[in-house]
Amino acid sequence: MQCDVAIVGAGLVGASLASALKKSGLSLAVVETAAPHAPEKGWDSRIYALSPGSRRFLEETGAWQRLDPGRIAAIEEMRVSGDRSALATGARLEFSAYEMGVAELACTVESNALQRALWDELKAQDCINLIHPVRCRKLTVTEDAARIELQDGRILDARLVIGADGRNSWVRSQAGLVSSALDYEQMGTVANFSCELPHRGIAYQWFQNDGILALLPLPGKRVSMVWSVSPERSEALLAMDEENLCKEVGMASQHALGKLALITPAASFPLRMMTLPEIISHRVALIGDAAHNMHPLAGQGVNTGFRDARTLAHLLNERGACTDPGDRMLLRRYERKRREDIYSMQATTYGLKVCNDDPFLRILQNAGLTLANRITPLKKLLMQHALN
Numbered sequence: 001m002q003c004d005v006a007i008v009g010a011g012l013v014g015a016s017l018a019s020a021l022k023k024s025g026l027s028l029a030v031v032e033t034a035a036p037h038a039p040e041k042g043w044d045s046r047i048y049a050l051s052p053g054s055r056r057f058l059e060e061t062g063a064w065q066r067l068d069p070g071r072i073a074a075i076e077e078m079r080v081s082g083d084r085s086a087l088a089t090g091a092r093l094e095f096s097a098y099e100m101g102v103a104e105l106a107c108t109v110e111s112n113a114l115q116r117a118l119w120d121e122l123k124a125q126d127c128i129n130l131i132h133p134v135r136c137r138k139l140t141v142t143e144d145a146a147r148i149e150l151q152d153g154r155i156l157d158a159r160l161v162i163g164a165d166g167r168n169s170w171v172r173s174q175a176g177l178v179s180s181a182l183d184y185e186q187m188g189t190v191a192n193f194s195c196e197l198p199h200r201g202i203a204y205q206w207f208q209n210d211g212i213l214a215l216l217p218l219p220g221k222r223v224s225m226v227w228s229v230s231p232e233r234s235e236a237l238l239a240m241d242e243e244n245l246c247k248e249v250g251m252a253s254q255h256a257l258g259k260l261a262l263i264t265p266a267a268s269f270p271l272r273m274m275t276l277p278e279i280i281s282h283r284v285a286l287i288g289d290a291a292h293n294m295h296p297l298a299g300q301g302v303n304t305g306f307r308d309a310r311t312l313a314h315l316l317n318e319r320g321a322c323t324d325p326g327d328r329m330l331l332r333r334y335e336r337k338r339r340e341d342i343y344s345m346q347a348t349t350y351g352l353k354v355c356n357d358d359p360f361l362r363i364l365q366n367a368g369l370t371l372a373n374r375i376t377p378l379k380k381l382l383m384q385h386a387l388n
Contacts, residue, residue: 003029003129004325005316006148006158008136008171012048012111013288013305014164015118019061020313022125026325029156030122031148032132036115043192044110045264047224049075049203049216049299051106053388054306058114062124066117067109073217074104076201081254102387106203106299108216108224131156139174139284146283146326160326161284162312167274169290175281181293184271186211187234188296189227191266192218193246196258199223204256205297212297213252223257225249226296234268271295273346280335283326287312292342295349304345307388311337 005021007014010032018030050058058064076098082091097105122130131150138149139161148156163171172179199217206213211229218224227237227249237245246260274293279286288305312334316325324330 001029001129001131001154002157003027004158005029005160005162006031006146006156007162007164008148009163009165009169009288009290010119010122010130010132011164011166011288012115012118012302013309014162015115015122016058016061016063016306017162017164017287017309017313018128019063019118019121019125020057020309021316022127024313024317026316027129028127029129029131029158031134031136031150031156032130033135034133036119037112039110039113039116043218043222043224043264044112045190045192045224045267046111047108047190047192047216047218047226048111048114048302049106049108050306051300051303051387052102052104053310054303055107057306057310058118061118061121063114063117063121066120067113070219071110071113073108073219074201075106075108075203075217076104078105078203078205080205080207082207100387104201105387108218136170136174139171141175141281141283158326159283159324160331163284163286163290164288164309165290167272167289167293169286171284172276172286172290175284177276177278177281177284177286179274179276182273182275184228184273184295185230186228186271186295187231187268188271189229189234189237189266189268190225191245191249191262192222192224192264193249193260194263195221195223195260197221197256199257204253206253208252213249214297214299215253215257216299222263223260227252228271228295228297231270238266238268240266273349275343275346278335279338279342280331282328285312285331285334291338292346294346297349300345300349304342307341308338 004026006029007018008031010030018028021028078095080093122128135151136148137151140147146158146161163169165171198221201217204215210233214226215223242262246262250260272293279291287308294301315334322330
């Protein structure tokens with residue numbers, strides 16, 4: 001098999017890139033190990049807060065229009081609270097869509113529903129060769145092409161291979177791109193709740209002595225929780241029965257939404273940061289979790305991945321006289337355009353996490369929240385990047 005661009009991984013970011021390239025004139029192949037599960041009637045415990053920029057990008061791919069609007073909730077306001085130490089009581093930073101002059105700051109979408117919408121969009125495109133279920137065995141790169149040997153014996157020749165195959169990327173390993181990982185020694189504990197009081201489109205985040213708690217609005221009187229805590233604390237939360245877990249989250253959230261009732265079982269996943277000196281090599285580029293990982297406290301992990309896909313799609317769609325999608329200079333342009341965004345988001349999330357772990361730095365963090373909340377231009381500057 002031959003194609004211009006082979007994308008390994010049809011997760012959220014890889015599938016969005018393929019759909020964004022459907023009018024590029026390039027022949028496309030997407031290699032994936034398995035199709036996503038059909039969305040269930042219940043609520044998915046994995047929820048993403050998508051920026052307006054990510055939403056526009058997904059609308060351009062055609063996948064957004066396949067989502068059920070009744071399962072999407074707008075975030076119109078954000079309230080970030082510091083701890084309640086004696087030296088900094090009630091420090092808070094608030095953002096609103098009205099202040100920013102936008103319709104919404106973000107919107108929440110279920111992971112599996114979004115994955116299914118992107119998958120259906122891929123299958124609807126005649127220009128995309130969707131190869132699944134199959135695993136890759138070997139990547140060989142020459143001057144003019146990259147060859148992927150599949151485990152079922154088939155061979156795929158491409159001029160550009162894009163690794164969108166997640167944190168443990170096979171493409172990254174085969175291309176010899178070395179990553180550095182930092183274990184946050186935290187688990188992201190997630191669950192969904194119905195709430196007694198309406199959330200009014202407000203996303204909450206609390207910096208606490210033992211972690212960082214976020215509640216994101218879902219449609220109706222429902223919220224999604226992401227609680228970044230130590231592995232021991234996460235294990236204790238997962239071991240709680242429904243009643244005690246609801247009480248624990250209610251106390252930690254200062255009962256901002258009244259009484260809570262669990263609607264999806266709690267689950268957890270390890271939190272790590274991963275950096276790479278380079279996200280390209282000869283005829284290879286990385287996007288999404290294959291290129292970077294970061295702490296979820298700012299909700300920017302998947303949005304950063306979508307910005308990878310959006311940037312690379314733009315360069316490939318507007319490549320002009322450069323007919324070779326694997327051209328070294330074109331890939332260098334992609335890397336340069338993405339470097340600042342990736343590093344700044346990783347530095348911000350890491351810095352906030354470190355500050356929250358240190359009692360003295362928490363005092364400075366609380367003071368910073370209070371100061372930033374009083375300076376409207378600074379607040380707008382802080383939010384502007386997250387809206388992209």
